Amino acid sequence: MTNAIETVQLTKFFERKGEKHGRFSWLKRKARLKPISAVDNVNLSIPKNSLFGLLGPNGAGKTTTIKLLATLLLPDMGAAYVNGYNVVKEANEVRSSIGIVTGGERGLYWRLTGRENLLFFARLYGVRDDKAKPRITELLKLVELEDRADDNVEKYSRGMKQRLHLIRGLIHDPPILLLDEPTLGLDPNSAVVIREFIKDKLQREQGKTILLTTHYMEEADQLCDQIAVIDHGRVISSGTPSELKSGMQKFDVLRINATGVSEDLISNARRIEGVEEVKISVIDSVAGLTEILVHTWNAEETLPQLTETMVKSGARVRLIEQSKPSLEDVFINLTGRRLRD
């Protein structure tokens, strides 16, 4: 097997239980509802040394896929191989082959220092202290945490914790990294540092295979060699970022920021000739500012009619711009909704 990660019709259901109703409800068992299909027949082939993105909104099945690959969940159907090992039958070999990094602040011991956290996990991966200690120093330098290495983690900022998470996943030098929303909740500067580290150090310099989940379009666009768009547990499209966007090249995209946007305006905009899709999202609820995204066959013909419709409806236009399709547009086109919906 030449791929670092391969899944064949990987499927995971989660049982659901309904509420108890009626008199003596405490005696009744909760009704079983139809299981939710969290991951549905997912086929992935991720070559070695590539940076592969799983892109989708919250609840799309990204984290469940990562957990299946990391042996934290068992698949209900299908199979998955990581570094050539079966995730069910060879779980320990899979665990030794992967480093996993999750977003957020949990997963570290706050009463230990950064260095002690890393040494603890190194031991649990079977790395001897004489090998682990120099590696820890090297990794701390890599993410610019060496000055704070001996402070307790409870004193770290969120960005520092996230950097520590990242190198914790690298402590046993695994060939494959599973990064689950690695920049979730970080400020823009910290996110940029993490992204550069992932692309430049981990993929380019160290040759790691990386599977990254994100719901940040720009992150996927900037980092990934290949992307699979996932929604409701299914892969609905895949390819390089440019391949995905090229399918959208036939459309022009108009972005309009306006206040006083009504339902009627959106309905009327959809009836304008050449308009394929109109989506709205609130930018500033206090100011009533809304972004309208229009996919049209011909922006030059659509724009005058659209402006006139808006003026008639009483909307006040703040900004109009024509842009190239982004991955966000690809996602809207594929699913009919925005990533952050």
Add this chain to the structure above:
Amino acid sequence: MNPELEWLTFKGVTLRHLKEFVSYRASILATIIWPLPLLALNVYQYLGLASTSQVGQILYSKYGIASFSGMIIVGTIVYLLYNRMLWGTGAWLVEERFNGTIESLLLTPSSRLTMLLASGFSSLVEGAWWIVGVFLLSWAIFGVQPAIGDWVAVVIALVSTMIALVAVGVFFASFFVLTRIADQLATSLQAPVRYASGVAFPVAALPAIFQLFGYMLPVTYGIAALRTTVIQHGTLVGLATDLIPLFVLTAILLIVGDLVLKRLELKAKKDGSLYKI
């Protein structure tokens, strides 16, 4: 099984526990204060009714126990260590889940049983001062003199009891993790064991039905073995009746605990339940 990995895991978990234990002075202070009132409570519940010599005579004539305060001191130490296991090792996995670190542990290739054994060992180390501290205190306040006939027998009884207590911790950990209320479960398991295992009085003083329950507890045999060796001049030969059931119960607890833990992990991987907190 990779022996080097298991050793490193054992070392890692033990050192981490100890570092966390000493990182808060309040937890050390609480550990020092906690045995004192418990010891006093156990002793003065007798002395409120009769003098030391009167109590000693009754215990000797009815149950063959030579030292009244020695009996209580041994029982108190084992009970303190048992509590340490309940709250330390028993509640450990639930605490890891609550802190959001359980996934990080389960992602490593280390044996879960090794992690739990290390957690038990570090809990014993944290409570080890009690053995020395409570004896010193008993000598200073109650004038207790140990009556040791065979030091090897003392060491064997002590080590066997500690291993049994670790097994108790592993057993409870595997069951506590089924729920989110480890602290309440631990609390509910304190009093029955204190009552039935003869911490502050001989098990033989209990009604027959409770004696039966008491003889199903490893704590009972640990206390009996230590009493025999520390205050009754007991030798290895006399220990067999306590050590054999202690070993059997230790093996059962470890095997059942490990099996339950494995099944639980499998179930959690099927339905994702271990991470829902």
